[in-house]
Amino acid sequence: TPSKEGKMFIKALFDYDPNEDKAIPCKEAGLSFKKGDILQIMSQDDATWWQAKHEGDANPRAGLIPSKHFQERRLALRRPEIIVQPLKVSNRKSSGFRRSFRLSRKDKKTNKSMYECKKSDQYDTADVPTYEEVTPYRRQTNEKYRLVVLVGPVGVGLNELKRKLLISDTQHYGVTVPHTTRARRSQESDGVEYIFISKHLFETDVQNNKFIEYGEYKNNYYGTSIDSVRSVLAKNKVCLLDVQPHTVKHLRTLEFKPYVIFIKPPSIERLRETRKNAKIISSRDDQGAAKPFTEEDFQEMIKSAQVMESQYGHLFDKIIVNDDLTVAFKELKTTFDKLETETHWVPVSWLH
Numbered sequence: 001t002p003s004k005e006g007k008m009f010i011k012a013l014f015d016y017d018p019n020e021d022k023a024i025p026c027k028e029a030g031l032s033f034k035k036g037d038i039l040q041i042m043s044q045d046d047a048t049w050w051q052a053k054h055e056g057d058a059n060p061r062a063g064l065i066p067s068k069h070f071q072e073r074r075l076a077l078r079r080p081e082i083i084v085q086p087l088k089v090s091n092r093k094s095s096g097f098r099r100s101f102r103l104s105r106k107d108k109k110t111n112k113s114m115y116e117c118k119k120s121d122q123y124d125t126a127d128v129p130t131y132e133e134v135t136p137y138r139r140q141t142n143e144k145y146r147l148v149v150l151v152g153p154v155g156v157g158l159n160e161l162k163r164k165l166l167i168s169d170t171q172h173y174g175v176t177v178p179h180t181t182r183a184r185r186s187q188e189s190d191g192v193e194y195i196f197i198s199k200h201l202f203e204t205d206v207q208n209n210k211f212i213e214y215g216e217y218k219n220n221y222y223g224t225s226i227d228s229v230r231s232v233l234a235k236n237k238v239c240l241l242d243v244q245p246h247t248v249k250h251l252r253t254l255e256f257k258p259y260v261i262f263i264k265p266p267s268i269e270r271l272r273e274t275r276k277n278a279k280i281i282s283s284r285d286d287q288g289a290a291k292p293f294t295e296e297d298f299q300e301m302i303k304s305a306q307v308m309e310s311q312y313g314h315l316f317d318k319i320i321v322n323d324d325l326t327v328a329f330k331e332l333k334t335t336f337d338k339l340e341t342e343t344h345w346v347p348v349s350w351l352h
């Protein structure tokens with residue numbers, strides 16, 4: 001489906017260097033790109049190699065990139081954590097088929113069996129990030145704001161940044177009110193600190209997929225509902241949400257048009273320098289128990305950020321390194337200003 005003046009654009013969800021690609025017919029003809037780049041498709045005539053150029057590139061010469069189909073299949077075969085399973089085995093001897101598949105995973109050099117597999121449509125490649133068709137989108141003045149999802153490892157300063165943003169303009173930014181099954185404390189009011197509900201209702205809501213995320217703490221449930229996001233947006237506010245990156249997948253709908261910001265730690269050296277006297281709240285369940293950062297906390301933060309970026313990096317719209325808090329906050333502010341006024345690339349599926 002052509003999106004802009006008959007042109008088709010895709011967002012690359014992986015890094016690509018034709019010089020490292022053994023399968024490309026001619027390395028010089030390849031187009032290199034990075035995760036997040038926007039490419040314009042010039043030709044999809046060939047099933048294996050598409051022709052594309054970088055969006056906005058005045059040079060009319062297109063380069064070769066692996067087609068979605070081709071890339072999905074070879075990536076799925078290389079990544080054992082992705083379930084690659086035959087869906088239809090009726091016209092093959094299933095044991096022989098499985099053996100050839102196992103071989104191709106164990107030995108990456110067995111190209112024969114890889115290409116044999118490529119021909120069939122028997123693999124579940126839903127979780128293999130390759131390309132996503134995108135289209136330019138700009139928020140209209142009367143339109144609801146987009147949901148902004150903040151993700152990042154524990155201790156990176158995400159809550160501090162969120163708090164600064166909220167107090168910078170309380171009319172403009174809003175956060176969700178969580179649900180809980182614990183009893184209301186005397187100074188609390190329903191709908192302010194929490195929405196207080198019964199265990200039975202909470203469980204029913206969980207079953208009906210009403211929650212984005214939930215957890216248990218001291219025999220009570222706590223969770224963030226989808227409706228709580230809706231009610232912030234309905235007040236004509238920007239909704240700030242911090243969740244685990246795996247929940248983002250379910251929020252990527254036309255209704256929320258989530259913009260995902262990854263708050264990334266700086267190098268371990270900079271962490272040691274800048275967080276020397278700071279304290280860490282090690283987890284949601286340890287609220288109030290802030291302790292000075294240890295060397296292990298820094299290592300854990302870096303490790304966790306790396307895992308998040310490699311697993312969910314294709315879902316991030318923006319990466320902000322929180323080295324100096326003031327600088328990171330300025331960058332965050334600028335990001336929000338641009339989000340509300342400039343044109344951004346969003347999946348085509350959001351506009352239909």
Ligand code: 5GP
Pocket residue numbers: 178179182213214215216217222223224283284285286287
């Ligand atoms: P309290 O009962 O003292 O208000 O909070 C207990 C714990 O529940 C805290 O550690 C708090 O961070 C956690 N909590 C509050 N809201 C949510 C939520 O929406 N989801 C999850 N998973 N935990 C929450």
